[in-house]
Amino acid sequence: MMSLKPRHVDFQETWANLKETVAGVVGLKAVDRIVWNTRFSDVYALCVAHPEPLADRLYDETRNFLEEHVASLLERVRGSTTLEQSDHNDGLLDRYVSAWREYSQGVAYLNSLYSYLNLQHVKRQKVSDAEIIYGTSATVSCPEQDARQLEVGELGLDIWERVLVRPLSAALTARIVSALHAARDAPPDPRHADIIRQAIQSTVHVRSFRVRSPLALYEQLVLEPFLQAAGEQHARTAAHLLQEGDVAHYMKHVLAGLEREVSLAQRYLPASSREAVRACYERAAVAAHLPALHADVDRLLAEASADDDDAPQRREDLSRMYQLVRPLGPAALRPLVDAALAHAQAHGHALLSSALQHHKDEVHIHFVEAILTLHGKYSKLFNEVFGGAQAFMGALDKACSAVVNSRSGEEACRAPELVARYCDWVLRRRPAAAPLTDVDDKLTAAIVVFKYIDDKDIFQKHYARALARRLIHQLSYSMEQEESMINRLKAACGYEFTNKLHRMFTDVAVSADLNAKFQQYLRDNDLTLNTGFFIQVLQAGAWPLGGPTAPLAPPAALERPAGLFEQFYRSAFSGRRLAWLHHLCTGELRVRYTPRVYHLTASTPQCALLLSLERRDATTLSEARAAAVLPEDSWERHVRPLLDIGLLLPGADPDELLLNLSFSCKRSKLRLCASPGHGAAASPPDPPQHRDDDRKMYLQAAIVRIMKQRKVLRHTELIQEVVQQARGSFAPSVAIIKKCIEALIDKQYLERAPGALDTYSYLA
């Protein structure tokens, strides 16, 4: 039974026994359990010996023993090899790994045999890791050089490095590097692969207990020499490949080489080295030949976007180039992005100029389709080839935006008008025989193009005018589509952009209800009308309906319905003014004096003019004007269509109009009103002056809104917020915002805050 009491111990005798067991453990010989236990006690006894503890002596003797042991292992490993050569198959690596396996395992056992010494003796002297790292004990000599502070297992590894690895380091490096080099071309058999791995692993393991740079030995012995040799090898291969064939050939092999290199690192090197291995390859094979790669970008882009049989091949090439260049960072990728932009833009301009050559009645369709083709083609290409990377999608956006907003000479940009006309074309009702397919897709397409428009406020004006025509004259294909398009615009540009469009739409919905209530009102009051009647009541301010029109006298037949409706409206609402928009009203007339009945849809003035011929066959223009039946400028809009279809005939006097008593026409349904649909969407664009005034109004309103909320704001912040708010509509210049601020100061909405020149405050 072992005693825990400190006692006198004979060191020589105890160590002699212990040493025998230590030799057995380190040599991986079987050690009897009882013997193990006895030696374990011996270690304890020596450490607590009386009167002097013998731990230091034990430690020194153990170190001496291990140094001798490793020296003998060195002889075994070296054998009769010529160290200067580098044949990795000469047996040195085999012997090294076999000695390492035995020793590293043995030393691990030894460490547990010396548990007590490690725990009680070494720990006390060990400087804490934190102190080593943060240097609070900087004056103490580096603890890792003082072997006394290592546990016995660590001591064993340290001795392995000092006694065995140092003398062999050059020989080991040469063999490991050459073995890795061979493994790159042909994987070795599993046994050899294992030897290479373990030899490399030993250089990591030997220092794994160290706090500071535990990988230094591995890096010095394996990684750096390997990268050095690999870099040279890659450079040679790359040069050779470039001589051998074109860039496509080069990229194909380089990409395969890169994969091979990464997989080599995966199989043999610690995970932390993979990036370095990859970077080494990329430096030698990609970065060094970047100009050669970049020189081919334009050609590849042109061929990859062509429609021939070679294009798929070129797309693969381009994709390889992207994979190779991308890891080198944005600067290396820049020429690809720039070329992609230039290419898409040039193609876009070509598409655009051929689209604009179409007849004016269908140029809007070709315009939108051209931009869509451009967008579709290159987003597909960039997704396939560049993985949809942000840089390239951004380049595509830039290209589309440049094409959409391009203008020829002084002419205003046509996109706002053309896209609005496209929307009108899609949303308009059409004959059942010629339906439009994929309305939803077409609206989505319109939004795609719309998003690129800079002057969205101008688009909005065109759109609002066309919407007003569709709603008032009931020309919409479907109200659901109308609403869904307004919602799409709102999603793209925000509430303010579509506010008026929504209000127009709402007015139409409310009008349906209003007509039903009016009819109910008539029934409740036992009233009847003399004609069919349908009314739309629009709110002022939301509709782009042009300037005020001269007051007109409606035909007598309309006085009763108009009067009854006004009566009803006054009873249903309060505080409202109602004004008739006679120039937008239409009447449906029957022509009864002819053998065949004709159905006419005519403007109110036309109705009035025709109804005034009820009891006579002729009238004069001046008479009609005097009775306020015809507005002053009405010839083109109202009289000309009646002459054109031959219902009226010019009299001998230019002022005179005669009713054609023998009128006949092939069609029985005739639309006479200055046709609201046709060519109307092409109404002349606002003169630039008008547009600028609108923008100033918009900006002033935005400034007032912002200042009302913030009360006091610095100049730069105010500018920022205004730009932010306007962004959905147009891009205002700082100069114009400044002018608007000045105007608002003059109008006493704002003032410069006293004592702070760059700050404004709101005047309530």
Added chain:
Amino acid sequence: MSGEDCDGMDRGDNDGPKSDKMFTLKKWNAVAMWSWDVECDTCAICRVQVMDACLRCQGESKKDSYGKQDCVVVWGECNHSFHFCCMSLWVKQNNRCPLCQQEWSIQRMGK
């Protein structure tokens, strides 16, 4: 055109070609425009047109585009008019018309 003539017409889509009238008016598609019956079309409190929703409602209706319906106009005894929303906040601080300083009392509400 007299009332009985009109009533006669109203009955018939089926009146034959032998009618003694030259033209008959079958239906009138009328368009009218309404606006608040105000002297000044801008609300002096929020400086937005009274036909538009007030600033506050515009802010709140960014989600709901139909919010406009509820932002009506109110007339004081002095005949000045404002957004109802604006005026109800105003009178909490100062029970006078912001334009003429008369004591504020509501004459009528828009509807």
